[in-house]
Amino acid sequence: MKNNYLTGGPHVLEADGIRVLFDGRPVLTDIYLRVQTGQIVGLLGRNGSGKSTLLQTIFGARPVPDASVRVNGRRAVPAFQTPGLLNYLPQAAALPASLPLGRAARLLQVDAEAATANFPELRPQLAGFLHELSGGSARLLQALLLLHAPTAFSLLDEPFSGVMPLHVEALAREMQALKVRKGLVITDHRYEAVLAVSDVVYLLHQGRLRQLAADPWPELRDYGYVPA
Numbered sequence: 001m002k003n004n005y006l007t008g009g010p011h012v013l014e015a016d017g018i019r020v021l022f023d024g025r026p027v028l029t030d031i032y033l034r035v036q037t038g039q040i041v042g043l044l045g046r047n048g049s050g051k052s053t054l055l056q057t058i059f060g061a062r063p064v065p066d067a068s069v070r071v072n073g074r075r076a077v078p079a080f081q082t083p084g085l086l087n088y089l090p091q092a093a094a095l096p097a098s099l100p101l102g103r104a105a106r107l108l109q110v111d112a113e114a115a116t117a118n119f120p121e122l123r124p125q126l127a128g129f130l131h132e133l134s135g136g137s138a139r140l141l142q143a144l145l146l147l148h149a150p151t152a153f154s155l156l157d158e159p160f161s162g163v164m165p166l167h168v169e170a171l172a173r174e175m176q177a178l179k180v181r182k183g184l185v186i187t188d189h190r191y192e193a194v195l196a197v198s199d200v201v202y203l204l205h206q207g208r209l210r211q212l213a214a215d216p217w218p219e220l221r222d223y224g225y226v227p228a
């Protein structure tokens with residue numbers, strides 16, 4: 001099938017009507033999230049507020065009855081089946097540990113040299129396997145490969161996790177540069193990096209998304225995400 005999402009645009013990804021219950025307990029009650037190419041959407045929320053569940057649901061890894069995911073107004077459920085639409089960095093590894101990294105890059109249709117151009121320390125590692133990298137380097141490399149892959153959207157769950165501050169900043173710059181052709185949804189407890197890089201920031205609280213104001217700090221304190 002033809003990949004229609006690499007040209008034209010802006011392309012718009014919308015998710016709504018997402019309700020998830022675990023053991024009868026509502027985790028996501030009524031979510032509406034919108035992201036378009038050229039935009040970075042940040043998602044913050046307390047531990048267990050449902051951020052990963054929401055990204056899994058949008059990607060289609062978690063089938064949810066009645067969940068609506070649309071691209072340019074057309075239903076796309078499960079979204080991962082639409083060629084070129086989106087990719088997803090889960091909290092756990094995105095790539096099998098035993099897959100040679102060069103091969104992984106080729107499968108993702110990524111020029112690994114270009115993806116690591118701003119990260120010279122990672123270049124020699126491309127000849128090996130994911131399990132040979134340190135935790136932070138493995139996280140960084142997976143985030144870079146998915147960011148550089150030819151999809152219109154990337155959903156990144158904790159891309160900064162374990163990544164050293166120097167590379168957190170470089171990865172944030174990479175996101176800013178790549179959003180010219182992509183829409184990104186990122187969630188991470190490195191909230192200062194998320195706030196710095198995002199065009200729109202949502203707080204997930206008691207199953208609902210609240211869009212944060214230009215000064216996010218009062219709400220982040222009031223909803224118990226940062227210390228009062």
Ligand SMILES: Nc1ncnc2c1ncn2[C@@H]1O[C@H](COP(=O)(O)OP(=O)(O)OP(=O)(O)O)[C@@H](O)[C@H]1O
Nearest residue numbers: 022023027045046047048049050051052053054091
């Ligand atoms: N398969 C499951 N079965 C039962 N409960 C689950 C399951 N997966 C997640 N949960 C619960 O759903 C809630 C949301 O989990 P989720 O991992 O989406 O939160 P999160 O916001 O990503 O948290 P964190 O910031 O800690 O990564 C939590 O209370 C979690 O315990």
